Amino acid sequence: MLDALLTPFTEFEFMRRALVGTIAIAVGGAPVGVFLMLRRMSLTGDAMAHAILPGAAVGYLVAGLSLPAMTAGGLVAGMIVAVLAGLVARFTDLKEDASLAAFYLLSLALGVTIVSLRGSNVDLLHVLFGTVLALDDAALVLIAAIATVTLLALALLYRPLVLECVDPTFLRSVSRAGTPTHLAFLGLVVLNLVGGFHALGTLLAVGLMMLPAAAARFWCADITLMTAAATLIGILSGYAGLLLSYHWELPAGPAVILTAGGIYVLSLTLGPQGGLVWLARPGRHLEA
Protein backbone atom coordinates (compact mmCIF):
# COMPACT_ATOMS: atom_id res chain seq x y z
CA MET A 1 0.00 0.00 0.00
CA LEU A 2 2.68 2.43 1.10
CA ASP A 3 4.64 1.21 -1.86
CA ALA A 4 1.93 2.27 -4.31
CA LEU A 5 1.77 5.71 -2.69
CA LEU A 6 5.49 6.44 -2.63
CA THR A 7 7.36 4.41 -5.25
CA PRO A 8 6.25 6.49 -8.26
CA PHE A 9 7.86 9.49 -6.65
CA THR A 10 11.01 7.80 -5.36
CA GLU A 11 11.69 6.03 -8.63
CA PHE A 12 11.01 8.79 -11.16
CA GLU A 13 12.36 12.29 -11.14
CA PHE A 14 9.60 13.56 -13.42
CA MET A 15 7.02 12.51 -10.82
CA ARG A 16 8.89 14.39 -8.08
CA ARG A 17 9.09 17.45 -10.27
CA ALA A 18 5.39 17.22 -11.07
CA LEU A 19 4.58 16.97 -7.36
CA VAL A 20 6.76 19.95 -6.46
CA GLY A 21 5.17 21.92 -9.28
CA THR A 22 1.58 21.20 -8.23
CA ILE A 23 2.41 21.94 -4.57
CA ALA A 24 3.88 25.31 -5.54
CA ILE A 25 0.83 26.11 -7.66
CA ALA A 26 -1.50 25.13 -4.82
CA VAL A 27 0.44 27.23 -2.28
CA GLY A 28 0.22 30.32 -4.47
CA GLY A 29 -3.06 29.76 -6.27
CA ALA A 30 -5.38 28.48 -3.56
CA PRO A 31 -5.28 31.61 -1.33
CA VAL A 32 -5.80 33.78 -4.41
CA GLY A 33 -8.74 31.54 -5.29
CA VAL A 34 -10.24 32.01 -1.82
CA PHE A 35 -10.18 35.78 -2.21
CA LEU A 36 -11.58 35.56 -5.73
CA MET A 37 -14.44 33.45 -4.39
CA LEU A 38 -15.15 35.69 -1.42
CA ARG A 39 -15.28 38.71 -3.70
CA ARG A 40 -17.71 36.88 -6.00
CA MET A 41 -15.16 36.91 -8.79
CA SER A 42 -14.89 33.15 -9.17
CA LEU A 43 -15.33 33.32 -12.93
CA THR A 44 -12.73 36.07 -13.21
CA GLY A 45 -10.00 33.46 -13.05
CA ASP A 46 -11.50 31.66 -16.01
CA ALA A 47 -11.77 34.88 -17.98
CA MET A 48 -8.20 35.85 -17.14
CA ALA A 49 -6.94 32.42 -18.21
CA HIS A 50 -8.35 33.11 -21.67
CA ALA A 51 -6.95 36.62 -21.63
CA ILE A 52 -3.43 35.21 -21.23
CA LEU A 53 -3.70 33.19 -24.44
CA PRO A 54 -2.79 35.83 -27.06
CA GLY A 55 0.31 36.88 -25.15
CA ALA A 56 1.45 33.30 -24.70
CA ALA A 57 0.65 32.61 -28.36
CA VAL A 58 2.73 35.56 -29.53
CA GLY A 59 5.57 34.35 -27.29
CA TYR A 60 5.20 30.87 -28.74
CA LEU A 61 5.22 32.07 -32.32
CA VAL A 62 8.26 34.26 -31.75
CA ALA A 63 10.40 31.83 -29.78
CA GLY A 64 8.72 28.40 -29.89
CA LEU A 65 8.08 26.54 -26.66
CA SER A 66 10.27 28.95 -24.73
CA LEU A 67 9.50 29.57 -21.09
CA PRO A 68 10.61 33.22 -20.82
CA ALA A 69 8.90 34.29 -24.05
CA MET A 70 5.57 32.64 -23.27
CA THR A 71 5.65 33.82 -19.66
CA ALA A 72 6.40 37.40 -20.61
CA GLY A 73 3.75 37.38 -23.32
CA GLY A 74 1.14 35.87 -21.02
CA LEU A 75 1.94 38.32 -18.22
CA VAL A 76 1.72 41.34 -20.50
CA ALA A 77 -1.57 40.26 -22.09
CA GLY A 78 -3.09 39.27 -18.74
CA MET A 79 -2.02 42.48 -17.02
CA ILE A 80 -3.35 44.65 -19.83
CA VAL A 81 -6.76 42.98 -19.68
CA ALA A 82 -6.84 43.02 -15.87
CA VAL A 83 -5.87 46.68 -15.57
CA LEU A 84 -8.17 47.82 -18.38
CA ALA A 85 -11.12 45.87 -17.00
CA GLY A 86 -10.41 47.09 -13.46
CA LEU A 87 -10.11 50.72 -14.52
CA VAL A 88 -13.23 50.61 -16.70
CA ALA A 89 -15.17 49.12 -13.78
CA ARG A 90 -13.93 51.73 -11.32
CA PHE A 91 -14.41 54.80 -13.46
CA THR A 92 -17.43 54.07 -15.67
CA ASP A 93 -20.91 52.71 -15.10
CA LEU A 94 -20.04 49.34 -16.63
CA LYS A 95 -19.72 46.63 -13.97
CA GLU A 96 -16.50 44.70 -13.61
CA ASP A 97 -17.86 41.41 -14.93
CA ALA A 98 -19.12 43.05 -18.10
CA SER A 99 -15.91 44.95 -18.81
CA LEU A 100 -13.83 41.88 -18.04
CA ALA A 101 -16.00 39.76 -20.35
CA ALA A 102 -15.54 42.30 -23.12
CA PHE A 103 -11.77 42.48 -22.77
CA TYR A 104 -11.19 38.78 -22.34
CA LEU A 105 -13.31 37.94 -25.36
CA LEU A 106 -11.32 40.43 -27.42
CA SER A 107 -8.14 38.93 -26.10
CA LEU A 108 -9.22 35.34 -26.74
CA ALA A 109 -10.31 36.09 -30.29
CA LEU A 110 -6.99 37.81 -30.89
CA GLY A 111 -5.15 34.80 -29.51
CA VAL A 112 -6.99 32.29 -31.68
CA THR A 113 -6.43 34.52 -34.70
CA ILE A 114 -2.70 34.80 -34.03
CA VAL A 115 -2.33 31.07 -33.51
CA SER A 116 -4.28 30.16 -36.65
CA LEU A 117 -2.42 32.69 -38.77
CA ARG A 118 0.94 31.20 -38.04
CA GLY A 119 0.60 27.77 -36.46
CA SER A 120 -1.45 24.63 -36.78
CA ASN A 121 -4.06 23.28 -34.37
CA VAL A 122 -1.47 21.07 -32.74
CA ASP A 123 0.47 24.13 -31.68
CA LEU A 124 -2.65 25.58 -30.11
CA LEU A 125 -3.10 22.39 -28.11
CA HIS A 126 0.40 22.77 -26.74
CA VAL A 127 -0.40 26.27 -25.60
CA LEU A 128 -3.73 25.33 -24.09
CA PHE A 129 -2.60 22.15 -22.35
CA GLY A 130 0.69 22.29 -20.55
CA THR A 131 2.44 19.18 -19.32
CA VAL A 132 2.86 18.74 -15.61
CA LEU A 133 5.02 15.71 -16.44
CA ALA A 134 7.64 17.76 -18.26
CA LEU A 135 8.59 20.50 -15.82
CA ASP A 136 12.22 21.54 -16.22
CA ASP A 137 14.31 23.54 -13.76
CA ALA A 138 13.36 26.88 -15.23
CA ALA A 139 9.63 26.15 -15.06
CA LEU A 140 9.88 24.93 -11.45
CA VAL A 141 11.86 28.01 -10.38
CA LEU A 142 9.28 30.22 -12.09
CA ILE A 143 6.31 28.54 -10.42
CA ALA A 144 8.00 28.55 -7.00
CA ALA A 145 8.99 32.21 -7.38
CA ILE A 146 5.43 33.11 -8.28
CA ALA A 147 4.13 31.25 -5.20
CA THR A 148 6.62 33.15 -3.00
CA VAL A 149 5.73 36.54 -4.44
CA THR A 150 2.04 35.73 -4.07
CA LEU A 151 2.35 34.82 -0.39
CA LEU A 152 4.40 37.96 0.37
CA ALA A 153 1.99 40.19 -1.52
CA LEU A 154 -1.03 38.63 0.16
CA ALA A 155 0.58 39.23 3.57
CA LEU A 156 1.00 42.90 2.66
CA LEU A 157 -2.47 43.31 1.17
CA TYR A 158 -4.25 41.14 3.69
CA ARG A 159 -6.17 43.78 5.67
CA PRO A 160 -7.45 45.86 2.75
CA LEU A 161 -8.27 42.69 0.82
CA VAL A 162 -10.33 41.22 3.65
CA LEU A 163 -12.06 44.55 4.13
CA GLU A 164 -12.93 44.70 0.45
CA CYS A 165 -14.41 41.24 0.67
CA VAL A 166 -16.50 42.04 3.71
CA ASP A 167 -17.40 45.67 3.32
CA PRO A 168 -16.01 47.53 0.32
CA THR A 169 -18.00 50.68 1.07
CA PHE A 170 -16.44 50.92 4.50
CA LEU A 171 -12.95 50.48 3.03
CA ARG A 172 -13.64 53.29 0.59
CA SER A 173 -14.77 55.56 3.41
CA VAL A 174 -11.66 55.10 5.55
CA SER A 175 -8.89 54.61 3.01
CA ARG A 176 -7.86 55.22 -0.58
CA ALA A 177 -6.16 51.82 -0.76
CA GLY A 178 -9.11 50.19 -2.53
CA THR A 179 -8.14 50.74 -6.16
CA PRO A 180 -4.41 49.91 -5.83
CA THR A 181 -5.26 46.84 -3.75
CA HIS A 182 -7.72 45.68 -6.34
CA LEU A 183 -5.27 46.10 -9.20
CA ALA A 184 -2.45 44.41 -7.28
CA PHE A 185 -4.78 41.53 -6.52
CA LEU A 186 -5.73 41.15 -10.18
CA GLY A 187 -2.00 41.16 -10.90
CA LEU A 188 -1.58 38.23 -8.50
CA VAL A 189 -4.36 36.37 -10.31
CA VAL A 190 -2.57 36.81 -13.63
CA LEU A 191 0.79 35.78 -12.14
CA ASN A 192 -0.61 32.57 -10.72
CA LEU A 193 -2.44 31.69 -13.92
CA VAL A 194 0.73 32.21 -15.95
CA GLY A 195 2.59 29.95 -13.53
CA GLY A 196 -0.13 27.33 -13.61
CA PHE A 197 -0.37 27.39 -17.34
CA HIS A 198 3.17 26.09 -17.74
CA ALA A 199 2.29 23.07 -15.66
CA LEU A 200 -1.35 22.48 -16.47
CA GLY A 201 -2.22 24.68 -19.42
CA THR A 202 -4.35 27.81 -19.51
CA LEU A 203 -7.66 26.07 -18.94
CA LEU A 204 -6.73 23.69 -16.13
CA ALA A 205 -4.68 26.28 -14.25
CA VAL A 206 -7.95 27.89 -13.15
CA GLY A 207 -9.08 24.56 -11.71
CA LEU A 208 -6.30 24.35 -9.14
CA MET A 209 -7.10 27.93 -8.15
CA MET A 210 -10.90 27.81 -7.78
CA LEU A 211 -11.84 24.22 -6.89
CA PRO A 212 -9.84 24.02 -3.60
CA ALA A 213 -11.19 27.43 -2.60
CA ALA A 214 -14.77 26.40 -3.30
CA ALA A 215 -14.26 23.14 -1.42
CA ALA A 216 -12.66 24.88 1.57
CA ARG A 217 -15.72 27.15 1.89
CA PHE A 218 -17.70 24.13 3.13
CA TRP A 219 -15.27 23.38 5.93
CA CYS A 220 -14.48 26.71 7.61
CA ALA A 221 -16.04 30.13 8.01
CA ASP A 222 -12.84 31.90 9.03
CA ILE A 223 -10.86 33.40 6.14
CA THR A 224 -7.44 32.45 7.50
CA LEU A 225 -8.46 28.87 8.10
CA MET A 226 -10.16 28.79 4.73
CA THR A 227 -6.95 29.78 2.94
CA ALA A 228 -5.04 27.11 4.83
CA ALA A 229 -7.68 24.50 4.02
CA ALA A 230 -7.73 25.48 0.35
CA THR A 231 -3.96 25.17 0.13
CA LEU A 232 -4.07 21.75 1.77
CA ILE A 233 -6.82 20.59 -0.58
CA GLY A 234 -4.82 21.88 -3.55
CA ILE A 235 -1.70 19.98 -2.45
CA LEU A 236 -3.74 16.84 -1.79
CA SER A 237 -5.33 17.09 -5.25
CA GLY A 238 -1.93 17.41 -6.86
CA TYR A 239 -0.55 14.38 -5.06
CA ALA A 240 -3.62 12.17 -5.53
CA GLY A 241 -4.09 13.29 -9.15
CA LEU A 242 -0.53 12.35 -10.04
CA LEU A 243 -0.95 8.96 -8.38
CA LEU A 244 -4.18 8.39 -10.31
CA SER A 245 -2.41 9.32 -13.52
CA TYR A 246 0.37 6.88 -12.68
CA HIS A 247 -1.71 3.90 -11.59
CA TRP A 248 -4.77 4.29 -13.80
CA GLU A 249 -3.08 5.70 -16.88
CA LEU A 250 -5.02 8.95 -16.94
CA PRO A 251 -3.66 12.13 -18.52
CA ALA A 252 -1.90 13.91 -15.67
CA GLY A 253 -3.26 17.47 -15.78
CA PRO A 254 -6.94 16.53 -16.01
CA ALA A 255 -6.41 13.86 -13.32
CA VAL A 256 -5.21 16.53 -10.88
CA ILE A 257 -8.17 18.79 -11.62
CA LEU A 258 -10.65 15.90 -11.48
CA THR A 259 -9.31 14.99 -8.04
CA ALA A 260 -9.82 18.58 -6.91
CA GLY A 261 -13.33 18.40 -8.39
CA GLY A 262 -14.00 15.17 -6.49
CA ILE A 263 -12.91 16.80 -3.24
CA TYR A 264 -15.23 19.71 -4.01
CA VAL A 265 -18.23 17.40 -4.53
CA LEU A 266 -17.34 15.58 -1.31
CA SER A 267 -17.15 18.87 0.59
CA LEU A 268 -20.40 20.02 -0.98
CA THR A 269 -22.17 16.97 0.44
CA LEU A 270 -20.40 16.48 3.77
CA GLY A 271 -18.87 19.84 4.70
CA PRO A 272 -20.01 21.15 8.12
CA GLN A 273 -20.44 24.70 6.80
CA GLY A 274 -23.64 24.32 4.79
CA GLY A 275 -22.96 20.90 3.29
CA LEU A 276 -25.99 19.20 1.72
CA VAL A 277 -26.18 16.47 4.38
CA TRP A 278 -26.43 19.05 7.15
CA LEU A 279 -28.96 21.15 5.29
CA ALA A 280 -31.13 18.09 4.73
CA ARG A 281 -31.32 17.21 8.43
CA PRO A 282 -34.92 17.79 9.44
CA GLY A 283 -35.72 20.25 12.19
CA ARG A 284 -32.39 22.01 12.12
CA HIS A 285 -33.84 25.41 11.46
CA LEU A 286 -36.65 25.00 13.97
CA GLU A 287 -34.23 24.20 16.76
CA ALA A 288 -32.02 27.11 15.88
Add this chain to the structure above:
Amino acid sequence: MTLRSYVIAALAALLMPGLALAQGASWGDTPAGDAPPKLKVVASFSILADFVRRVGGDRIELTTLVGPDGDAHVYAPTPADARRIGDAKVVFVNGLGLEGWIGRLVKAAAGRSTVVEAARGVARVEAAGEPGHSHGGADPHAWQNVANARIYVANIRDALNAADPAGRAAYDANAAAYLAELDALDAEVRAAIARIPADRRRIITSHDAFAYFEKAYGIDFVAPQGVSTEAEASARDVARIIQQIRRERIRAVFVENISDPRLVERIARETGARIGDRLYSDALSGPGGPAATYIDMIRHNIRAFSTALSS
Protein backbone atom coordinates in the same frame (compact mmCIF):
# COMPACT_ATOMS: atom_id res chain seq x y z
CA MET B 1 -38.84 35.43 -64.83
CA THR B 2 -38.59 38.12 -62.21
CA LEU B 3 -36.44 41.19 -62.60
CA ARG B 4 -33.94 39.70 -60.22
CA SER B 5 -33.35 36.58 -62.27
CA TYR B 6 -32.96 38.76 -65.41
CA VAL B 7 -30.23 40.69 -63.68
CA ILE B 8 -28.51 37.48 -62.60
CA ALA B 9 -28.77 36.03 -66.09
CA ALA B 10 -27.35 39.22 -67.58
CA LEU B 11 -24.47 39.18 -65.12
CA ALA B 12 -23.77 35.55 -65.89
CA ALA B 13 -23.78 36.27 -69.62
CA LEU B 14 -21.30 39.08 -69.05
CA LEU B 15 -19.01 36.89 -66.98
CA MET B 16 -19.04 33.78 -69.18
CA PRO B 17 -16.78 35.07 -71.97
CA GLY B 18 -14.34 36.24 -69.34
CA LEU B 19 -14.24 32.80 -67.77
CA ALA B 20 -13.80 31.11 -71.10
CA LEU B 21 -10.95 33.47 -71.93
CA ALA B 22 -9.26 32.74 -68.62
CA GLN B 23 -9.52 29.01 -69.18
CA GLY B 24 -8.30 29.28 -72.73
CA ALA B 25 -5.29 31.21 -71.49
CA SER B 26 -4.39 28.57 -68.93
CA TRP B 27 -4.78 25.78 -71.47
CA GLY B 28 -2.58 27.67 -73.85
CA ASP B 29 0.25 27.55 -71.31
CA THR B 30 0.82 23.82 -71.61
CA PRO B 31 3.74 23.33 -73.94
CA ALA B 32 2.97 21.64 -77.21
CA GLY B 33 6.29 19.80 -77.45
CA ASP B 34 7.81 19.01 -80.80
CA ALA B 35 9.79 16.13 -79.28
CA PRO B 36 8.45 12.55 -79.62
CA PRO B 37 5.64 11.91 -77.09
CA LYS B 38 7.03 10.83 -73.74
CA LEU B 39 6.15 7.52 -72.12
CA LYS B 40 3.41 8.18 -69.58
CA VAL B 41 4.24 6.55 -66.26
CA VAL B 42 2.62 6.60 -62.81
CA ALA B 43 4.39 5.81 -59.52
CA SER B 44 2.36 5.20 -56.38
CA PHE B 45 4.47 7.08 -53.83
CA SER B 46 7.40 9.46 -53.55
CA ILE B 47 10.30 7.03 -52.89
CA LEU B 48 9.31 4.78 -55.78
CA ALA B 49 8.85 7.87 -57.96
CA ASP B 50 12.45 8.84 -57.23
CA PHE B 51 13.68 5.45 -58.50
CA VAL B 52 11.53 5.69 -61.62
CA ARG B 53 12.71 9.24 -62.34
CA ARG B 54 16.35 8.17 -62.11
CA VAL B 55 15.89 5.23 -64.47
CA GLY B 56 13.44 6.86 -66.87
CA GLY B 57 15.26 10.17 -67.11
CA ASP B 58 13.68 12.60 -69.59
CA ARG B 59 12.13 9.90 -71.76
CA ILE B 60 9.18 9.51 -69.40
CA GLU B 61 6.42 11.75 -68.11
CA LEU B 62 6.09 10.76 -64.46
CA THR B 63 3.09 11.31 -62.20
CA THR B 64 3.27 10.52 -58.48
CA LEU B 65 0.02 9.66 -56.71
CA VAL B 66 1.13 10.09 -53.08
CA GLY B 67 3.57 12.99 -52.99
CA PRO B 68 6.29 14.01 -50.52
CA ASP B 69 5.38 13.66 -46.83
CA GLY B 70 2.22 11.76 -47.77
CA ASP B 71 1.29 8.44 -46.22
CA ALA B 72 0.77 5.71 -48.83
CA HIS B 73 -0.74 3.34 -46.23
CA VAL B 74 -3.91 5.30 -45.73
CA TYR B 75 -4.13 7.27 -48.97
CA ALA B 76 -7.57 7.98 -50.36
CA PRO B 77 -7.35 8.07 -54.18
CA THR B 78 -9.14 10.82 -56.07
CA PRO B 79 -10.96 10.58 -59.41
CA ALA B 80 -8.04 12.48 -60.96
CA ASP B 81 -5.77 9.62 -59.89
CA ALA B 82 -7.96 7.15 -61.75
CA ARG B 83 -7.68 9.31 -64.88
CA ARG B 84 -3.89 9.50 -64.56
CA ILE B 85 -3.69 5.74 -64.22
CA GLY B 86 -5.99 5.32 -67.21
CA ASP B 87 -3.68 7.54 -69.29
CA ALA B 88 -0.47 5.84 -68.19
CA LYS B 89 1.29 3.06 -70.05
CA VAL B 90 3.05 1.71 -66.96
CA VAL B 91 1.95 1.97 -63.32
CA PHE B 92 4.65 1.30 -60.73
CA VAL B 93 3.57 0.17 -57.29
CA ASN B 94 5.62 -1.04 -54.34
CA GLY B 95 3.60 -4.18 -53.74
CA LEU B 96 3.93 -6.27 -50.56
CA GLY B 97 0.54 -4.85 -49.61
CA LEU B 98 1.65 -1.25 -49.17
CA GLU B 99 -0.92 0.23 -51.53
CA GLY B 100 -4.08 -1.65 -50.62
CA TRP B 101 -6.08 0.83 -52.66
CA ILE B 102 -4.24 0.43 -55.97
CA GLY B 103 -5.99 -2.69 -57.27
CA ARG B 104 -9.45 -1.15 -57.25
CA LEU B 105 -8.09 2.07 -58.65
CA VAL B 106 -6.53 0.33 -61.66
CA LYS B 107 -9.77 -1.57 -62.26
CA ALA B 108 -11.76 1.66 -61.99
CA ALA B 109 -9.46 3.42 -64.43
CA ALA B 110 -10.06 0.68 -67.02
CA GLY B 111 -6.98 1.74 -68.97
CA ARG B 112 -4.54 -0.50 -70.78
CA SER B 113 -1.71 0.18 -68.37
CA THR B 114 0.66 -2.51 -67.10
CA VAL B 115 0.98 -2.65 -63.33
CA VAL B 116 4.53 -3.41 -62.15
CA GLU B 117 5.34 -4.44 -58.60
CA ALA B 118 8.74 -2.88 -58.00
CA ALA B 119 9.41 -4.96 -54.90
CA ARG B 120 9.03 -8.28 -56.74
CA GLY B 121 11.90 -10.61 -55.89
CA VAL B 122 12.72 -8.96 -52.56
CA ALA B 123 13.41 -11.31 -49.64
CA ARG B 124 10.36 -10.71 -47.48
CA VAL B 125 10.46 -9.77 -43.83
CA GLU B 126 7.33 -10.60 -41.89
CA ALA B 127 5.55 -7.61 -40.40
CA ALA B 128 5.39 -7.28 -36.63
CA GLY B 129 1.86 -8.11 -35.55
CA GLU B 130 0.60 -4.65 -34.84
CA PRO B 131 -3.12 -4.03 -34.83
CA GLY B 132 -4.36 -1.55 -37.37
CA HIS B 133 -1.21 -1.71 -39.44
CA SER B 134 -1.32 -5.09 -41.10
CA HIS B 135 -0.22 -5.64 -44.66
CA GLY B 136 -1.26 -9.24 -44.76
CA GLY B 137 1.98 -10.77 -43.51
CA ALA B 138 4.86 -9.08 -45.29
CA ASP B 139 6.40 -5.80 -44.16
CA PRO B 140 6.25 -3.51 -47.22
CA HIS B 141 9.06 -1.10 -46.27
CA ALA B 142 11.62 -3.10 -48.24
CA TRP B 143 13.38 0.00 -49.61
CA GLN B 144 14.95 0.63 -46.20
CA ASN B 145 17.57 -1.95 -47.21
CA VAL B 146 19.68 -0.43 -49.98
CA ALA B 147 20.26 -3.89 -51.47
CA ASN B 148 16.51 -4.09 -52.03
CA ALA B 149 16.55 -0.71 -53.73
CA ARG B 150 18.81 -2.35 -56.32
CA ILE B 151 16.08 -4.92 -56.99
CA TYR B 152 13.53 -2.11 -57.35
CA VAL B 153 15.73 -0.35 -59.89
CA ALA B 154 16.31 -3.54 -61.90
CA ASN B 155 12.54 -4.21 -61.99
CA ILE B 156 11.83 -0.65 -63.09
CA ARG B 157 14.48 -0.84 -65.83
CA ASP B 158 13.05 -4.08 -67.20
CA ALA B 159 9.51 -2.73 -67.18
CA LEU B 160 10.51 0.45 -68.99
CA ASN B 161 12.50 -1.53 -71.55
CA ALA B 162 9.46 -3.68 -72.22
CA ALA B 163 7.11 -0.70 -72.55
CA ASP B 164 9.43 1.47 -74.64
CA PRO B 165 12.00 -0.71 -76.51
CA ALA B 166 13.31 2.33 -78.41
CA GLY B 167 14.68 3.76 -75.17
CA ARG B 168 16.49 0.62 -74.07
CA ALA B 169 19.98 2.11 -74.35
CA ALA B 170 19.05 5.16 -72.28
CA TYR B 171 17.26 3.15 -69.58
CA ASP B 172 20.12 0.66 -69.29
CA ALA B 173 22.69 3.45 -68.97
CA ASN B 174 20.60 5.39 -66.40
CA ALA B 175 20.00 2.27 -64.34
CA ALA B 176 23.67 1.26 -64.41
CA ALA B 177 24.77 4.70 -63.23
CA TYR B 178 22.15 4.74 -60.46
CA LEU B 179 23.00 1.19 -59.35
CA ALA B 180 26.61 2.27 -58.95
CA GLU B 181 25.46 5.14 -56.71
CA LEU B 182 23.36 2.72 -54.68
CA ASP B 183 26.37 0.43 -54.22
CA ALA B 184 28.35 3.35 -52.89
CA LEU B 185 25.43 4.26 -50.60
CA ASP B 186 25.24 0.73 -49.24
CA ALA B 187 28.96 0.79 -48.45
CA GLU B 188 28.51 4.21 -46.82
CA VAL B 189 25.75 2.93 -44.56
CA ARG B 190 27.79 -0.10 -43.52
CA ALA B 191 30.84 2.06 -42.81
CA ALA B 192 28.77 4.49 -40.73
CA ILE B 193 27.31 1.67 -38.67
CA ALA B 194 30.70 0.03 -38.22
CA ARG B 195 31.84 3.25 -36.55
CA ILE B 196 29.11 2.92 -33.89
CA PRO B 197 30.28 0.64 -31.04
CA ALA B 198 28.39 -2.64 -31.19
CA ASP B 199 26.91 -2.34 -27.70
CA ARG B 200 25.37 1.03 -28.53
CA ARG B 201 23.33 -0.04 -31.52
CA ARG B 202 19.93 0.14 -29.83
CA ILE B 203 17.26 2.68 -30.61
CA ILE B 204 13.78 3.14 -29.25
CA THR B 205 11.40 4.31 -31.91
CA SER B 206 7.73 4.40 -32.67
CA HIS B 207 8.43 3.92 -36.37
CA ASP B 208 7.62 0.42 -37.52
CA ALA B 209 9.27 0.89 -40.89
CA PHE B 210 12.82 -0.19 -40.13
CA ALA B 211 12.59 -3.98 -40.03
CA TYR B 212 14.53 -4.34 -43.31
CA PHE B 213 17.11 -1.84 -42.14
CA GLU B 214 17.47 -3.70 -38.86
CA LYS B 215 17.97 -7.03 -40.64
CA ALA B 216 20.44 -5.71 -43.19
CA TYR B 217 22.59 -3.44 -41.06
CA GLY B 218 22.23 -4.66 -37.47
CA ILE B 219 20.80 -1.79 -35.45
CA ASP B 220 18.22 -2.90 -32.90
CA PHE B 221 14.95 -1.04 -33.13
CA VAL B 222 12.81 -1.36 -30.02
CA ALA B 223 9.21 -0.23 -29.99
CA PRO B 224 8.18 1.98 -27.08
CA GLN B 225 5.60 0.34 -24.88
CA GLY B 226 2.25 1.86 -24.17
CA VAL B 227 2.66 5.09 -26.05
CA SER B 228 -0.57 6.55 -27.24
CA THR B 229 -1.01 9.38 -29.68
CA GLU B 230 -3.37 11.17 -27.32
CA ALA B 231 -2.82 14.85 -26.67
CA GLU B 232 -1.47 14.17 -23.21
CA ALA B 233 0.40 11.10 -21.99
CA SER B 234 -0.32 9.66 -18.58
CA ALA B 235 2.33 9.46 -15.90
CA ARG B 236 2.27 5.68 -16.37
CA ASP B 237 3.15 5.97 -20.08
CA VAL B 238 6.14 8.15 -19.36
CA ALA B 239 7.25 5.90 -16.50
CA ARG B 240 7.06 2.83 -18.73
CA ILE B 241 9.23 4.33 -21.43
CA ILE B 242 11.79 5.46 -18.85
CA GLN B 243 11.88 2.00 -17.26
CA GLN B 244 12.25 0.37 -20.64
CA ILE B 245 15.11 2.64 -21.69
CA ARG B 246 16.93 1.94 -18.43
CA ARG B 247 16.29 -1.80 -18.51
CA GLU B 248 17.28 -2.35 -22.12
CA ARG B 249 20.15 0.16 -22.02
CA ILE B 250 18.83 2.09 -24.99
CA ARG B 251 21.01 4.91 -26.21
CA ALA B 252 18.73 6.99 -28.37
CA VAL B 253 15.06 7.86 -28.60
CA PHE B 254 13.26 8.52 -31.86
CA VAL B 255 9.71 8.97 -30.70
CA GLU B 256 7.25 10.95 -32.74
CA ASN B 257 4.06 9.68 -31.20
CA ILE B 258 4.64 11.75 -28.10
CA SER B 259 3.71 15.05 -29.61
CA ASP B 260 5.06 17.29 -26.86
CA PRO B 261 8.78 18.01 -27.32
CA ARG B 262 9.07 19.05 -23.66
CA LEU B 263 8.05 15.57 -22.60
CA VAL B 264 10.54 13.83 -24.89
CA GLU B 265 13.24 16.09 -23.49
CA ARG B 266 12.25 15.18 -19.93
CA ILE B 267 12.52 11.47 -20.79
CA ALA B 268 15.94 11.99 -22.33
CA ARG B 269 17.16 13.96 -19.31
CA GLU B 270 15.98 11.32 -16.91
CA THR B 271 17.49 8.36 -18.74
CA GLY B 272 20.58 9.83 -20.34
CA ALA B 273 19.34 8.69 -23.77
CA ARG B 274 19.66 11.11 -26.64
CA ILE B 275 16.82 12.46 -28.72
CA GLY B 276 17.16 11.75 -32.41
CA ASP B 277 16.23 13.93 -35.36
CA ARG B 278 13.12 13.31 -37.38
CA LEU B 279 13.42 10.14 -39.43
CA TYR B 280 12.08 9.66 -42.94
CA SER B 281 10.75 6.19 -43.56
CA ASP B 282 7.63 6.03 -45.73
CA ALA B 283 7.91 9.15 -47.84
CA LEU B 284 10.46 11.65 -49.05
CA SER B 285 10.48 15.24 -47.86
CA GLY B 286 9.66 18.13 -50.15
CA PRO B 287 12.30 19.36 -52.64
CA GLY B 288 13.95 21.69 -50.12
CA GLY B 289 13.88 19.17 -47.26
CA PRO B 290 16.59 16.92 -45.85
CA ALA B 291 15.31 13.83 -47.69
CA ALA B 292 14.36 15.04 -51.15
CA THR B 293 15.66 11.91 -52.88
CA TYR B 294 16.03 8.28 -51.82
CA ILE B 295 19.80 8.61 -51.42
CA ASP B 296 19.37 11.79 -49.34
CA MET B 297 16.78 10.03 -47.20
CA ILE B 298 19.04 7.08 -46.37
CA ARG B 299 21.94 9.44 -45.70
CA HIS B 300 19.77 11.63 -43.48
CA ASN B 301 18.55 8.67 -41.42
CA ILE B 302 21.99 7.14 -41.03
CA ARG B 303 23.40 10.51 -39.96
CA ALA B 304 20.58 10.81 -37.42
CA PHE B 305 21.38 7.34 -36.05
CA SER B 306 25.12 7.97 -35.85
CA THR B 307 24.77 11.34 -34.14
CA ALA B 308 22.37 9.95 -31.58
CA LEU B 309 24.33 6.77 -30.89
CA SER B 310 27.92 8.04 -30.86
CA SER B 311 29.60 10.03 -28.08
